[in-house]
Amino acid sequence: MGTTVNIVCFTSKRLSNGEHPLMLRVCKDRTVKYKSLGISLNSIYWDFDKKMPKINCPHRELIEKIITDKKHAYLEQILMFKALNRDFTASTLVEKVENPVRIKTVEESFKSQIESLKDEGRIGNMNVVKDLYVSMKKFTKNLQIYYWEIDAVWLINYEVFLRKKGLADNTIGIRFRTLRAMYNLAIKEKNVYEDAYPFKNFKMAKFQKET
DSSP, X not given: OOEEEEEEEOTTOOOTTSOEEEEEEEEETTEEEEEEEEEEEOGGGEETTTTEEOTTSTTHHHHHHHHHHHXXXXXXXXXXXXXXXXXXXXXXXXXXXXXXXXXXXXXXHHHHHHHHHHHTXXXXXXXXXXXXXXXXXXXXXXXXXXXXXXXXXXXXXXXXXXXXXXXXXXXXXXXXXXXXXXXXXXXXXXXXXXXXXXXXXXXXXXXXOOO
16 A cells, blocks of 8 residues: 655644644555644635645745645655665654654765774774775775665675685674674664664674674
8 A cells, every 4th residue: 555645734633822733644554643744723724625725824835835845855755765675654654754864875984984083093993994994995886875775785795705805704704893883883873774784684703703
């Protein structure tokens, strides 16, 4: 079943000023989720058929812009879910839109972390991250990608690449532990959703026992 995103004038709730709140209504799989737009108006100014403010509504253009921008954000997120082949519910859709990740490429993330470690004087750690960065650049040629593109298949192909280079298990293990740490940092910084985490299905014990 498809997903619908509409704006409704919530007449079942009347505010102290006599107005009704405008609510975004998401419907998916017969489940409905509401989210307030933070706007209210008198129901006489609402076109219930077109689900838009009437032409004589005060501040109509501003309200229409807020509605258009909000619906666009939800439709964009739906397209992203579909592109990533990820299932979602009405609730998770609202959660993702209302609490968005800060999109940053892997390239930007690594450069930022390398600079931070340098500023902190943690040169050893900086070199480890830098070595991984250089290695990944050689592998994929382009790190202008997003963390959710680094999935289990990507990790397997990267391992094959490293083994063809003749690297020892210990060195490969360092590469992957560093990448895992960078991925965890990206999740912590809300640069990628936790459900994209690829290391659940990629076992690293084969490289060496971690201390």
